[in-house]
Amino acid sequence: MAFATASSFVRCHMLHFPSALTGRRKNSGNSTRDIHVVSAWAGLAWEEITKIGIVDGIRPCAPVTREENTVMMNRLRKNLLQLIAGNSIVLGELEKRLQAIESECGFTKCPK
Template sequence: MSFINEITPYAQRIQNDYGILASLIIAQAILESNWGRSTLAVKGKNIFGIKGEYKGQSIILETTEYVNGKPVKVDKAFRKYPTWFESMVDLANLYNTGDSRGRYKKIIGETDYKKAAQEVKNSGYATDPNYANKIIEIIESNELTKYDSTELSSIRVDSKNLNKEVPIVTVRDINKVSTWAEKDWKEATSNGYYDGTRPGANLTREESAIVVNRLRNNFLKLIAENKEDIQRLETKLQEIEKQNHLA
């Protein structure tokens, strides 16, 4: 949910400025970036898989394309952005003005998320034949329609402002430790409770279960094997943690 909470204000701004459902934008970001955790999202701040360059910046990654309905691995250049917000604005610009044939025009102003998702697929944005269904499932399972504006049908997009300079929005770099957490993060990683990567990333229930159970198993082992005083127990716990870290 923290990823949704982080990008929702931007998605709602996109809806207000461009007439694209916030739920659609959020669902696409989730699907394309694996909840902001993909390599492209982390290293390139690109959460929609848009190919090419952004102000001369790009990142080369392996991706899956569908040829005649079959997945094929290929290397592609993807746009590299300063923050996720520029990535979202770029997608909105693509839907509004990115194609001289106007193939994305039915997405603009569409108030039905199912029809909007289908139009994304029909426009040729994605080669995955199940793309629309995946977007719809994400919207419904996360109740994303609650973020949509009821005034979307009255929005009029001002084409003169579509290419205006985008303000820089600071987005947390998940690969850096916050100053206030440095000491505890170093201790937790050195004791083997985390692998030391992505300190600012979202924590899933699976990951939290692993950490809790590592702690639990260490204490159970400590209790079962030791009856010394508290100080010696603490020393033994540190030895167990060191063994786990080296394992």
């Protein structure tokens, strides 16, 4: 079983070998796509997410590894934690307002 898995792994990577050499990858169909050029529909989002440092701004159309995904999620997590830390008073007030609205409407907290 391990040999079959290893064989599949090698074959899969061999399919991508020519595109890895050229920096281009195949998309659906027979055309190739430059991994360094962002799609028109994603341009604004790519620009925004690059400005805030979630991505490095290179290879927008390349596949994402688990390592790259982990780094991006961690950068986003740090941004969210800074946002929450800077708004802890506001969040506390919002929590109180939410509890008041829930009690007025007859909602109760879910049992833990």
